[in-house]
Amino acid sequence: MRNRYKNILTHHSSISKIVASVGAGDVSLFPEIDHVRTALGSYHRVILDIVLDAWREWAQSVYAARWRTSRGRANFIWEEMIANAHKAFDGDARVRLHKTSGSFWLVVNNVLVIRLKKGDNAGFSSNFPTSAALDFHDPQQPLPAISVVQRVEVQYSLDRNQLAIADVNVVCRNGKDIAWSYSILSLASGASSLPIWPAPTPPTALENLLRPRTEGTTSKAANAADEGIK
Numbered sequence: 151m152r153n154r155y156k157n158i159l160t161h162h163s164s165i166s167k168i169v170a171s172v173g174a175g176d177v178s179l180f181p182e183i184d185h186v187r188t189a190l191g192s193y194h195r196v197i198l199d200i201v202l203d204a205w206r207e208w209a210q211s212v213y214a215a216r217w218r219t220s221r222g223r224a225n226f227i228w229e230e231m232i233a234n235a236h237k238a239f240d241g242d243a244r245v246r247l248h249k250t251s252g253s254f255w256l257v258v259n260n261v262l263v264i265r266l267k268k269g270d271n272a273g274f275s276s277n278f279p280t281s282a283a284l285d286f287h288d289p290q291q292p293l294p295a296i297s298v299v300q301r302v303e304v305q306y307s308l309d310r311n312q313l314a315i316a317d318v319n320v321v322c323r324n325g326k327d328i329a330w331s332y333s334i335l336s337l338a339s340g341a342s343s344l345p346i347w348p349a350p351t352p353p354t355a356l357e358n359l360l361r362p363r364t365e366g367t368t369s370k371a372a373n374a375a376d377e378g379i380k
Contacts, residue, residue, distance in 0.1 A: 180289060180322060181262060181300040183330045187337075189262065190320075193245070196238050198338045201266070201306045201318050204230035220312070224268050224276065227306075231266045248296055251282065255296075263298050269305030273321045273328045287323040304334070 190197070207230045208214055208223060217223060232247070232254045239245040239256070248255045248263070256264040265286060267275035285291035286301060293301065302322045309316045322329040 180324070180329055181302060183322070183332060186262065186302060186320065186322075187332065189258070193258070194334045194337050197264075197304055198318055198334050200231055200234040200238055201304070202315065203234050204228075205306070205315050227268070228266065235266070250294060253282075255293075257296070257298060261298060261300065263293060263296065263301040265301070265303045267303050267305045269303070269307050269319065269321065271307050271316065273305065273319060273331045275303055275305055275321070288325050 204227045208227050211226070213222070213226060217226075235247060235254070235256060239247065244259050246257050248257045253265070256266070258264065265275075269275045282294070286293070289299070289301070292299075302320050304318065305321050306318045307316050308314065318334045319331050320334060321331040
């Protein structure tokens with residue numbers, strides 16, 4: 151992993167605006183989009199690199215041409231994103247990683263929680279409908295073992311052929327709805343060329359024979375589960 155992360159982290163006073171909105175008294179459950187954009191500032195580039203480097207790790211791995219499910223790919227990329235985030239924010243007092251049951255969140259200045267996810271082109275992340283996933287999308291629900299109220303997701307989405315990252319977005323959810331979103335990719339310079347992973351090696355005749363008979367006829371629920379729980 152390159153060391154470029156630490157060289158571009160800067161403080162933004164707009165964090166105080168988010169602090170004010172979750173201070174004593176009335177609580178604004180939704181972070182305002184302008185405040186989040188300004189508060190993250192140069193962190194946008196850091197977060198984008200975290201995601202793109204995870205995709206590059208996948209693209210350059212031996213598994214890209216061998217693994218057959220999107221679930222495996224999503225889990226691989228999520229693990230790489232979390233590893234990259236640990237490296238990127240090591241020593242940065244303003245951002246910490248908060249471990250939850252089976253996941254990690256980024257916590258910015260103890261006022262904003264960020265979850266790294268795979269999403270679709272409409273801005274909806276891939277989740278099993280667990281209580282934890284539903285609670286994260288419901289601003290009325292507290293987050294476990296953390297006092298921070300406001301939360302957003304950073305989602306990467308793939309192109310139609312699932313061979314490249316199409317976009318990376320900050321998404322604010324309100325239950326089943328999307329409150330707002332914006333593209334990190336459009337804010338970052340020098341990110342117009344995204345990595346494409348190699349085309350999978352065609353399976354051999356023996357591998358075709360060993361494939362489960364249900365492949366290609368899975369249910370909608372199974373396809374949703376195939377996106378992984380990360």
